[in-house]
Amino acid sequence: MGDSAPAEAVVDVRELRYAIDGRAIFDGLNLRALRGQITAVMGPSGTGKTTLLRLLMGAVRPDGGRLTVFGEEVALLSRQPLYALRRRIGMLFQNGALMSDLSVFENVAFPLRAHTRLPEPLLRRLVLMKLQAVGLRGAADMAPGALSGGMARRVALARAIAMDPELLIYDEPFVGLDPISLGVILRLIETLNATLGITSIVVTHDVEEISRIAHQSYLLAGGRAVAAGSPAELRATAAPVVNQFMKGLPDGPVPFHVPAPDYRTQLLERDP
Amino acid sequence: MNNPLLNAIVRMGRVALFLLRVLGQCLPALRNPRLLVAQIYNAGARSLIIVMLCGLFVGMVLGLQGYDLLQRFGSESALGVAAALGLVRELGPVITALLFAGRAGTALTSEIGLMRATDQLTAMEMMAVDPVRRVVAPRFLGGIIAMPLLTAIFNVIGIFGAQLIGVGLIGVESGSFWSQMQSQVEHSDINEGLIKSLCFGVACSLMAVYEGFHAEPTAEGVGLATTRTVVSSAVLTLLLDYILTAAFLNS
Numbered sequence: 001m002g003d004s005a006p007a008e009a010v011v012d013v014r015e016l017r018y019a020i021d022g023r024a025i026f027d028g029l030n031l032r033a034l035r036g037q038i039t040a041v042m043g044p045s046g047t048g049k050t051t052l053l054r055l056l057m058g059a060v061r062p063d064g065g066r067l068t069v070f071g072e073e074v075a076l077l078s079r080q081p082l083y084a085l086r087r088r089i090g091m092l093f094q095n096g097a098l099m100s101d102l103s104v105f106e107n108v109a110f111p112l113r114a115h116t117r118l119p120e121p122l123l124r125r126l127v128l129m130k131l132q133a134v135g136l137r138g139a140a141d142m143a144p145g146a147l148s149g150g151m152a153r154r155v156a157l158a159r160a161i162a163m164d165p166e167l168l169i170y171d172e173p174f175v176g177l178d179p180i181s182l183g184v185i186l187r188l189i190e191t192l193n194a195t196l197g198i199t200s201i202v203v204t205h206d207v208e209e210i211s212r213i214a215h216q217s218y219l220l221a222g223g224r225a226v227a228a229g230s231p232a233e234l235r236a237t238a239a240p241v242v243n244q245f246m247k248g249l250p251d252g253p254v255p256f257h258v259p260a261p262d263y264r265t266q267l268l269e270r271d272p
Numbered sequence: 273m274n275n276p277l278l279n280a281i282v283r284m285g286r287v288a289l290f291l292l293r294v295l296g297q298c299l300p301a302l303r304n305p306r307l308l309v310a311q312i313y314n315a316g317a318r319s320l321i322i323v324m325l326c327g328l329f330v331g332m333v334l335g336l337q338g339y340d341l342l343q344r345f346g347s348e349s350a351l352g353v354a355a356a357l358g359l360v361r362e363l364g365p366v367i368t369a370l371l372f373a374g375r376a377g378t379a380l381t382s383e384i385g386l387m388r389a390t391d392q393l394t395a396m397e398m399m400a401v402d403p404v405r406r407v408v409a410p411r412f413l414g415g416i417i418a419m420p421l422l423t424a425i426f427n428v429i430g431i432f433g434a435q436l437i438g439v440g441l442i443g444v445e446s447g448s449f450w451s452q453m454q455s456q457v458e459h460s461d462i463n464e465g466l467i468k469s470l471c472f473g474v475a476c477s478l479m480a481v482y483e484g485f486h487a488e489p490t491a492e493g494v495g496l497a498t499t500r501t502v503v504s505s506a507v508l509t510l511l512l513d514y515i516l517t518a519a520f521l522n523s
Contacts, residue, residue: 057398083400091398097391111399114406163399 008035010070010167010199011056017064018048018055025051027223029065033167033216038193038200040210040231043220044245044254049203052220053171056201057091058082069167087115090160094172096152098144098159104131105140108158115163130158134188150181157188167199168192174206182209189213207246211235219245221254290482293404294412301409311414315376315477316421322375323368327426330363331355331433338434339442348442352449353456355434356427360457360465364427366513369472372419373505377480380411381501384484385494393485408481415477416470423469464520471512476505 011033018026025048033039043049054060055067058074067074072085098107108127112118118126131137134154144152153173160168173185190213193200204210210217211231219227219234219242227234227242235246244252260266301308334355342348384407387393393403431453438444480501487497 059394059397086398086400089398091395093391093395095390097395099392099395100386100390111401114399114401159399 009033010035011039011201012068013052013065014067015065016055016062016067018051018060018062020051024223026062026065029220029224031218031225031228033199033201035199036193036197037215038189038202038213040214040217041201041203041220042205042207042210042217042245044205047220048223049205049220050171053091053169053203056169057086057089087111087163088166090163090165090168092153092156092160092168092170092173094175095149096144096156098147098152098156100144102144103140104136104142104144104147104155107144107155108162110159111162127162130162131155133161133192134158135184148181150177150184153177153181153185154188157185157192161192161196164196165198167201170200170202170204172204173202174204174209186213207231207248221245286486287478287482290485291478294408294478294481297402297405297409298413300405301413304410307406307410308413308417311410312417313414315372315380315411315415316418318379319372319375319418319422320425323371323422323426324429326367326371327364327429328433330367330426331359331430331435332437334358334363334430335434335437335442339438339444348444349448350452351434351438351444352431352451352453355438356431356453356457357461359427359430359434360461361468362465362513362517364423364430365465365468365472366509368423368426368469369419369476369509370506372415372422372472373476373480373502373509376415376418377476377501377505378498380415380477380480381484381487381498382494384408384411384481385487385497388485388487389489389491389494391489404485408485412477412481415480416473419473419476420466420469423465427465464516468513468516471516472509475508475512479504479508 009032011031013029013031016026016029016031017024029052031039031041031052041049041052051060055062056069056074058077061075069085070088072081074082074085077085098104099110102110105127108130109123112123112126116123128137128140131140134157136151136154136158139147139151139155144155147155168189170189173189174182177185186209189200189202192198202210202214214231217227217229217231217234218225221241227237227239229237234242237243237246241253243249244254250256335351338351338354338358339348342350342354384393387403387407393407396403396406435446435449439446439449483497483501483504487493
């Protein structure tokens, strides 16, 4: 792999188009995640942030445009190479998605058991190291059902880094966390990115939190990236849609009201 | 897509395609016997109590009804044969399958459906692990292996129940009860029951894993899928039973 070029794009999305049932989700999306950086993908609900992740992982195929991960065009990969690609990517799901019938330890060991033939003592130490990294070595024997939301997400994070991925993808990592857990996750994303030297993509709508750690941010709206840059640059942008999102204004280009017939006419019309 | 007939045909096609996909992963799944054994335990051992209990009651009813019918022709000594043949060829496989659908089938569907709803299946795919191989195939095979075993236990308990009522309560002679059974029940009868229970095992396990795997990823969707599992398993079992019975009687 070319780690010589510092600004190499691990994920490169060009003019991506994708529609569900005729409704365009992406219409000319451009986005790059550079090696070693934390890239934030933000946007109001329903802008297809999770769909973007599914496209990245090759779970669905785009209708047009190019989407490359590690220089490979995901849409062209058949099953075997796609699975080989996925082994280089760790993904943190919104609710953790831990296997409910396995203990915390076995959950972290799951990808290792599936893809490697490590001797048991080595595997055990590896899992304990991953758990130590997220501070949950003491919870190794617990069942996922007994964990709090923040702890479950940390276990899922330990599982995501079990195979030492080069790219870590986070799907809404801050949703529904108390301030302490949120701070913990935030710090983990930052330290993992720095210490493991990996590339991170964080999909979120928590502007405040991600702005503290992201190197590069994209704001999605209307099927394309309407703004890109460092969090400070985004904040300084005058574009109304960016302004509304970054400041959390209830009305603006993203309207408060769902389209409806005229209010006055509807109230005054006779009952049918 | 509002034509119910068309929908039914589409659904059958989907189930058939899914069956092919599962069958393709069965051999790899066999290489992980630990998972398979766990699923045989889940589907089989956990249905054991209800199967034994129902077997006992069905056998007892057979004892009563069989005696009432046979004594009209003065052949109450044939009670053993009647009960054994009824159980081995028909009631054992069918009722076990219906119980299996209700106990193990629903458990399978809701388990897999919940895995779907909580992104566990997607997470596996993202970790480059095929969920059909890891989750579906062992459960499918486990159900198929468990069904004939459960049926055999149902039959044994049922015959015991019939004996309990016929010999113990009503007073049919114990010697003729057992000796007639021994002389009249053929190997072919046992085979018929075995083949039936295997077929029902495939049908019920397939419906259970299919519905779970394709459940809508919501609480409501999982509930609906569980209902569909019981309905399709029951209908499929009785339909297959007719076809198999007709085929066996013809040959």
